[in-house]
Every structure is written in C-alpha cells, then in structure tokens.
Amino acid sequence: VSRLDLGGITVVSGAFALWVALTDAVLLYLKPSMRPYLVVAGTVLVLTGISVIGHELIARRRGTADASVDGQPADEHRHEPSTVGWLLVVPLVVAVIVGTDPLGAFAATRQVANRTYAADSIDLGAYLEASSFGGQTPALRVLDVVRGVSQADQRPLLDGRTIRLIGLVVRDGEADSFLLTRFVIGCCAGDAQPVQVRVRTNGTDLPEEDTWVQADVIVDVEASPTVPNGLDPVIADLVSLEPVDAPSEPYEYP
Amino acid sequence: LSRVVWIYLPVVLLSHRAFADLFDSGAVRNWATIFLSVTLQALPFLVLGVLVSAALSALVPPTWLARISPTRPLAAVPVAGLAGALLPGCECSSVPVAGRLVERGVPPSAALTFLLAAPAINPVVIVSTAVAFRGDASMVGARFLASLLTAVTVGALWSRRQDIGDLRSLVPAHEHGTKLDAFTTTASTDFVQAGGFLVLGATIVATLQTVVPSNVLDAVGGSGIAAVAAMAVLAVVLSICSEADAFVAVSLPQFSLTARLVFLVVGPVVDIKLIALQAGTFGRPFASRFAPLTFVVAVASALLVGSVLL
Numbered sequence: 208v209s210r211l212d213l214g215g216i217t218v219v220s221g222a223f224a225l226w227v228a229l230t231d232a233v234l235l236y237l238k239p240s241m242r243p244y245l246v247v248a249g250t251v252l253v254l255t256g257i258s259v260i261g262h263e264l265i266a267r268r269r270g271t272a273d274a275s276v277d278g279q280p281a282d283e284h285r286h287e288p289s290t291v292g293w294l295l296v297v298p299l300v301v302a303v304i305v306g307t308d309p310l311g312a313f314a315a316t317r318q319v320a321n322r323t324y325a326a327d328s329i330d331l332g333a334y335l336e337a338s339s340f341g342g343q344t345p346a347l348r349v350l351d352v353v354r355g356v357s358q359a360d361q362r363p364l365l366d367g368r369t370i371r372l373i374g375l376v377v378r379d380g381e382a383d384s385f386l387l388t389r390f391v392i393g394c395c396a397g398d399a400q401p402v403q404v405r406v407r408t409n410g411t412d413l414p415e416e417d418t419w420v421q422a423d424v425i426v427d428v429e430a431s432p433t434v435p436n437g438l439d440p441v442i443a444d445l446v447s448l449e450p451v452d453a454p455s456e457p458y459e460y461p
Numbered sequence: 462l463s464r465v466v467w468i469y470l471p472v473v474l475l476s477h478r479a480f481a482d483l484f485d486s487g488a489v490r491n492w493a494t495i496f497l498s499v500t501l502q503a504l505p506f507l508v509l510g511v512l513v514s515a516a517l518s519a520l521v522p523p524t525w526l527a528r529i530s531p532t533r534p535l536a537a538v539p540v541a542g543l544a545g546a547l548l549p550g551c552e553c554s555s556v557p558v559a560g561r562l563v564e565r566g567v568p569p570s571a572a573l574t575f576l577l578a579a580p581a582i583n584p585v586v587i588v589s590t591a592v593a594f595r596g597d598a599s600m601v602g603a604r605f606l607a608s609l610l611t612a613v614t615v616g617a618l619w620s621r622r623q624d625i626g627d628l629r630s631l632v633p634a635h636e637h638g639t640k641l642d643a644f645t646t647t648a649s650t651d652f653v654q655a656g657g658f659l660v661l662g663a664t665i666v667a668t669l670q671t672v673v674p675s676n677v678l679d680a681v682g683g684s685g686i687a688a689v690a691a692m693a694v695l696a697v698v699l700s701i702c703s704e705a706d707a708f709v710a711v712s713l714p715q716f717s718l719t720a721r722l723v724f725l726v727v728g729p730v731v732d733i734k735l736i737a738l739q740a741g742t743f744g745r746p747f748a749s750r751f752a753p754l755t756f757v758v759a760v761a762s763a764l765l766v767g768s769v770l771l
Contacts, residue, residue, distance in 0.1 A: 208463075208653065209463065210646065212463050212466075213646075213649050213650060213653055214649060215467065217649045217652060217653060219470070220504075220652070220656060224501065224504055227497075227501060233501075235494065235497075235498075236494070236497050236498035236501050236502070237498065237502055241502065241505070244505035245501060245504065247505065247508075248504050248505040248507075248509075251508055251512065252508060252652065255645045255648050255649050255652070256649060258641060258645040259645050259646055259649045262638060262641075262642045262646070266638075289654065289657070289741075290462060290657075291657035291658055291661065291741060292653035292654055292656065292657040293462060293466060293657065294656075294657040294658075294660040294661055295653060295656045296466060296470060297660050297664075298496070298497055298500045298501075299470075299474075300470070300473055301493050301496060301497060302493075303473055303474055303476070304473065304483075304484065305484045305489060305490065305493040306484070306490070306493070307493075307494075308490045308493070308494055309494065310491065310494050311487055311490060311491065312487065313487030313490070313491045314491050314494075317491070317670075391708075393589075393593075393701075393704070393705030393707075393708035393709065394502060394702040394705030395499065395501070395502035395702065395705070396494050396495060396498035397495050397498050397499045397502065397666065397670070397699070397701065397702075398701045398702070398705045398706070398708070400709065417487070461593070
C-alpha cells in the first residue's frame with residue numbers, strides 16, 4: 208500500500224460515509240442521532256486523504272518521494288499498513304451492487320424470540336385523549352402498542368379503539384393473519400429486535416410478505432397477552448389495509 | 462492490487478445496481494444491511510480514535526508520555542483504568558489509541574487496561590445502561606465495577622509479562638515532513654490499517670447473524686451455567702456497540718440478571734469486531750492470547766460482582 212493508495216482509500220471511505228450520511232440511506236443503518244458524527248467522520252477522512260495525497264505529490268515533484276513508493280529500502284521509515292486495508296473499499300462496493308435496503312422479513316423470522324419490551328412505561332392516555340386527530344385515525348408506533356398492552360393502566364385505553372399502524376408484512380403460515388412488524392434499534396441495525404402485532408385479516412386477502420402496509424386495527428385486548436413477546440404477540444383485528452412505500456425512517460427507537 | 466482496485470472501482474460504481482437482481486434474496490440483503498450498519502456505526506468512533514492517536518504521535522514529544530506514566534506497571538494500571546473512563550466513545554476508538562500509547566513507551570499493561578476500561582465504563586455507556594434499566598442503580602453499579610475489575614485484572618496479569626505480542630506489526634508513526642504531513646499520514650495509516658480489520662470483523666458478524674438464528678441462544682434462558690455461557694457467547698458474536706447493548710440485555714428477561722451482567726461486561730471488551738481490530742493493531746499472535754484471557758476474566762468478574770450486588 209503506497210502513500211498514494213493510502214490517501215486514496217481514506218478519501219473513498221470518507222466519501223462513502225458522507226454519501227450515506229447526507230442521504231436518507233443513513234436511516235437504514237443507524238439511529239438518526241448518529242448522523243452528525245458520520246458527517247464529521249466522513250469530512251475528516253476526505254480532508255485527511257487529500258492532505259496525504261497532496262504531500263506525496265509535492266514530495267515526488269521535489270524528488271524526495273516516500274520510501275514505500277519509489278522502492279528505497281522499506282524499513283527506513285516503514286508506514287505502510289497491511290493489504291487488509293484494501294477491504295475498506297468493500298462497503299462501497301456492497302452498497303452499490305447489492306443496494307441499500309432496510310432489514311426485511313428475513314431478519315424478523317431469524318430473530319423471532321421471546322423478547323419483550325414490557326417494562327417500559329408509556330402514557331397512551333395523554334396522547335389518545337388529548338387530540339381529536341382531525342377526524343383521522345390516531346397513529347401509534349408498534350412499540351407503543353406493545354408497551355401499552357403490557358401496562359395494566361394503559362391496556363383499557365386501547366380497548367375498542369381504532370388505531371393506525373405502519374409496518375412490514377411478515378407471514379408465518381397462518382391463513383388468516385399476518386405479523387405487522389417493525390424493528391427497534393438501540394444504535395445500529397446490527398442490534399435490531401423485531402416488535403410485532405398479529406393482525407387478523409378476517410377474510411381480507413393477506414398482503415404480500417416483505418411489503419409495507421398501513422393498517423387500521425383494533426387491538427383485541429381480551430385475546431392479547433399481558434406480557435407480549437415475539438412468540439406471543441399482541442393480537443388485533445383489521446379494519447382497513449393499504450399498501451404504502453417503505454418509510455424513510457424504517458426503524459423505531461426505544 | 463492497487464491498479465486493479467483503482468481501475469475496477471469506477472466501473473463497479475458506474476454499473477449502478479446492474480447486478481441488483483443477482484442479489485435479490487432476503488439473506489443477501491439482510492447480510493448487506495447488517496454488514497454496512499456495523500461498519501458505519503463504528504466508523505465515527507474509529508476516526509475519533511485515529512485522530513487522538515495521530516495527535517499523540519505528531520504533537521506529544523516521543524519521550525514525554527513514557528516519562529509521565531508511572532514506572533511501576535501495577536501503579537499505572539488503575540490510573541489507565543480511570544483515564545479510559547474519560548475518553549468518550551465506543552471500543553473502536555480505544556484500539557488505535559492504545560496502540561499508539563504502547564509505541565510511545567507507555568507500559569503495555571497500562572495501555573491494555575486503558576483499552577479495556579475506555580469503552581466499558583465511560584459516561585455515555587453508564588447513562589445508556591441507566592436509561593435501559595430504568596435507573597436500576599444496582600445494575601449500573603455492577604456493570605461499572607465488574608468492567609473496571611476486568612480491565613485492572615487483565616492489566617495486572619499482563620504486567621507480569623511485559624510483552625504485547627508481535628509489536629513489529631505496530632506501524633510506526635510518520636515522523637518527518639511538516640507537522641500536518643506527519644499528522645495526516647499517521648492518521649490515514651492508522652485508519653486504513655484498523656479499518657481494513659474492522660471491515661473483516663463486520664463481515665464475520667453479518668455472516669453469523671444471517672446464518673445462525675438468534676433463537677438458538679435465546680432458547681437457553683434461565684440462570685444456570687448454560688445461561689451464563691449463552692450470554693457470554695452472544696456478546697462476542699453480536700458485537701453490539703457498548704452504547705446499545707443495555708437495550709438488548711433488558712429485552713432478555715428470561716435470563717437472570719447475573720447472566721445479563723455477563724453480557725454487558727464481556728461485550729465491550731471481547732467481541733468479533735474488537736478481536737479483528739486488535740489483530741490489526743497488535744498482530745494476530747497478541748489477539749489470540751489476549752482475547753481468551755480477557756473473556757475468562759470478564760466472565761469471572763461479572764459472576765463475582767453479580768453474586769454480591771445483584
């Protein structure tokens with residue numbers, strides 16, 4: 208790895224970080240509060256790489272080019288990292304040829320587990336009672352529904368009320384229901400955990416797996432467990448269903 | 462290799478998703494999302510780490526650090542542990558900094574204590590643990606104590622054999638030219654060296670998360686030896702950022718608090734991403750001895766502290 212390569216790899220890594228950070232792609236991978244850090248890191252890398260390339264080009268013009276470039280004994284001042292450094296171009300290549308996607312149904316079926324967010328408290332009452340929502344159905348996060356159902360004082364607030372959820376369709380072989388799924392991420396998509404509501408379609412056609420839907424549902428408080436988890440999720444009845452585009456912010460945050 | 466990369470990279474970029482159909486499978490997309498998120502999540506912290514490390518080598522006179530650090534390794538160990546708590550950031554920052562500290566003559570045991578203490582007991586991690594466990598002071602305290610105990614114990618064990626593996630693989634700082642030249646070349650070198658290994662680590666993490674369903678470990682549950690072992694292995698495999706691991710730990714109520722403490726203590730000091738970074742900075746022989754030692758000490762510390770506090 209010559210000093211020009213070093214600068215080049217640094218610029219490419221920084222440019223990739225900046226590209227991700229300055230488009231909505233960053234929301235497929237990180238929580239939004241990480242975005243400024245990625246912008247700063249990308250900028251620093253691009254400037255550092257340009258400085259390295261600039262210094263090397265000046266040195267070459269003066270004929271004092273670096274040992275690792277022009278073949279002098281390398282151990283005089285050896286500062287070339289190992290060839291593993293080339294791997295830094297791989298993230299860019301993966302993003303371009305595989306594409307940028309949020310976690311899908313595959314991840315949900317891999318991770319269905321008896322995990323729970325039960326103990327987190329939420330004040331659904333303040334939200335649901337405070338506004339008339341301009342005649343619209345009140346929208347809730349899947350995580351809020353799961354938390355609400357698990358809290359004795361919040362549970363009755365959901366009873367019989369139509370709420371609007373947006374999520375990913377995951378099918379588990381049931382003929383008359385699907386799992387409306389969102390992922391909760393603490394830091395990055397690598398620590399994502401699914402939260403799900405089982406939506407009984409009651410005769411409506413099941414939506415395609417891995418598509419996004421907006422579902423107006425009524426939570427069946429009687430049938431839902433008091434401590435919902437991946438194996439024993441909240442149960443709701445479908446009121447109306449509409450396909451939607453994947454939201455730019457596909458994950459929920461604890 | 463240089464020519465191959467610089468010629469084919471623009472070609473790949475211009476092809477713009479021409480291959481996307483080839484990779485239209487849930488598993489491949491899942492792999493790519495996890496691979497990119499692990500890499501991007503670590504990137505800002507790695508950049509912070511190489512900037513601090515480059516500043517150490519470009520701005521701090523070579524002998525100064527060695528002169529101010531305590532001569533007796535055992536005395537240096539607790540100081541480094543507390544210094545580690547002050548550098549905010551995840552585990553990815555502390556690896557290049559620790560490498561540079563050793564190169565500047567700081568006793569390896571102290572540098573390694575810093576390496577282990579920095580990610581585990583810094584303020585950001587303490588706050589996110591408190592938030593995830595809703596202010597459960599015993600869990601926050603237990604995590605802090607067990608992590609500090611791990612760092613100090615490993616440092617003390619290592620000080621008996623002042624040897625940090627194959628030090629030759631530490632790339633020396635660039636010490637000629639202007640200050641800016643020295644600073645940017647050192648930062649760039651450290652970044653490319655550590656970053657390549659970070660990508661390698663992210664590849665393994667994404668592959669394991671895609672191939673092995675996490676239900677396998679979740680199914681264990683309980684509070685016995687099996688639960689502790691499962692949580693320790695899960696921490697290594699998942700390679701979750703130490704800011705986020707508490708949120709995962711809190712969502713696994715089928716495991717005992719002590720088993721979850723093991724998860725929180727092991728994760729920031731031994732995981733796949735970190736082993737790859739250490740192998741890149743200190744060499745593979747070092748990583749192959751350091752990681753198992755740290756793993757055992759971390760599990761033991763967590764069990765000890767957990768049995769007293771939880």
